[in-house]
Amino acid sequence: MSIYVKNGILHVSGAQDKLRQKGQEKPDFLSNYTMLDIETTGLSPYRDRITELGAVKVRNNQIVDQYTNLVKFPKNNKVPAFITKLNGITEEQIVNEGIPAEQAIKEFREFIGDDPIIGYNVNFDLNFLYDLSQKYNLPVLNNDYVDVLRLARAYYPRERHNRLIDCMQRAGIAQVEQHHGLADSLDTIKVYNDFNKHFTEELLEAARSRIKNFDLTGDELDYYQLGFRNPVQNKDIVLSGHIHMDQNEANKMIGNMGGTVDDGVLATTNYLIMGDHDFFRKDNEDLNTARDLIKNGAKIKRLSESFFLGMLDDWARS
Missing domain, CATH: 3.30.420.10 (Ribonuclease H-like superfamily/Ribonuclease H)
Known part of the structure; x- marks a missing residue:
């Protein structure tokens, strides 16, 4: 398993350096x-x-x-x-x-x-x-x-x-x-x-x-395990740009946590997760689409990979 929570701490293969290296509760x-x-x-x-x-x-x-x-x-x-x-x-x-x-x-x-x-x-x-x-x-x-x-x-x-x-x-x-x-x-x-x-x-x-311990890329998790603070529940998510997480593992994690991964940005997209260095690029099609949709009233949040992983780590520690 490459994305999991152990003793309340999120572990993400390939992207661990993007998380705060805080202590253990x-x-x-x-x-x-x-x-x-x-x-x-x-x-x-x-x-x-x-x-x-x-x-x-x-x-x-x-x-x-x-x-x-x-x-x-x-x-x-x-x-x-x-x-x-x-x-x-x-x-x-x-x-x-x-x-x-x-x-x-x-x-x-x-x-x-x-x-x-x-x-x-x-x-x-x-x-x-x-x-x-x-x-x-x-x-x-x-x-x-x-x-x-x-x-x-x-x-x-x-x-x-x-x-x-x-x-x-x-x-x-x-x-x-x-x-x-x-x-x-x-x-x-x-x-x-x-x-x-x-x-x-x-x-x-x-x-x-009550400190969380489970594999986020294994079997689908029950709602009671995830808790009401789960930041992915019922969210439509697009991953774009240079993401350090393994794409397949990230897709599996999001699905297990009650979210949906879309191939492209739509008006219904909740989160556009981008590589940390892609945030201001003008040649990213997903980002440009999101900007246009936001101008027309869409509620799309553009998040860096580090910010997204920080959200997940805060949830893991909650």
């Missing part, structure tokens, strides 16, 4: 770790920015150090209004109080060191931190991690929502979430410690069992 209760949380201008590490970094270092279940800083970028520090409404962070604050992004990520990466990382829905944070670390040629952020959201889903299996604020309110920790890196890190420690008091081995095993 290992649900557990640790006494030594770094808890972290970041604030950003949006959900995508490709187009959005970190606005604030927060982390807490724990040794023998005791807080021994903290880190917090606003992050200032060289050209653009605008903050969407809805983000400012959420956490109060403004462009003016970042410009006046923030430290340069290069300095901030270097300090933050050094603060984390080789620690296991813990956070809430922490894969989101890791994507931003990984990319910014790579931008400034820092050590690869491949620390193993614990996602407290995974523990929450095991502890509250019948709840529709398991946000940090939900867990805080259920445990009587707090009624509001601060949406600031350091404050949320401290609150997540409280939730993590509360789970530690109440978890059984059966609950911990339930959390571990």
Whole structure:
């Protein structure tokens, strides 16, 4: 098998270097770790920015150090209004109080060191931190991690929502979430410690069992295995240009995940997946067709192979 998920990590023969080489999720209760949380201008590490970094270092279940800083970028520090409404962070604050992004990520990466990382829905944070670390040629952020959201889903299996604020309110920790890196890190420690008091081995095993392990190019997968976060379900997809994935394996994977591979771009196409270096070529027939259809109202998303594989890896880790 050449495209598969093992211990929550996507593996793609021929294209593994296009994926972030992050660590492995290992649900557990640790006494030594770094808890972290970041604030950003949006959900995508490709187009959005970190606005604030927060982390807490724990040794023998005791807080021994903290880190917090606003992050200032060289050209653009605008903050969407809805983000400012959420956490109060403004462009003016970042410009006046923030430290340069290069300095901030270097300090933050050094603060984390080789620690296991813990956070809430922490894969989101890791994507931003990984990319910014790579931008400034820092050590690869491949620390193993614990996602407290995974523990929450095991502890509250019948709840529709398991946000940090939900867990805080259920445990009587707090009624509001601060949406600031350091404050949320401290609150997540409280939730993590509360789970530690109440978890059984059966609950911990339930959390571990939800980490994905399966071959994406073997037999067709059931919907319950794929989950509702599957980014390929019911999508019409075209692969075009110089793709590093094996075409036949990619077609099989997409079909197994509930999607359809088309030979050419149509008005009904959802994703046009292109080789990373084909994105701006004028001689790609699929891309030109997509541009024309988009002008006429088609909802076609043009994605690079790296971006598409990143989507799949995020799903594999969810």
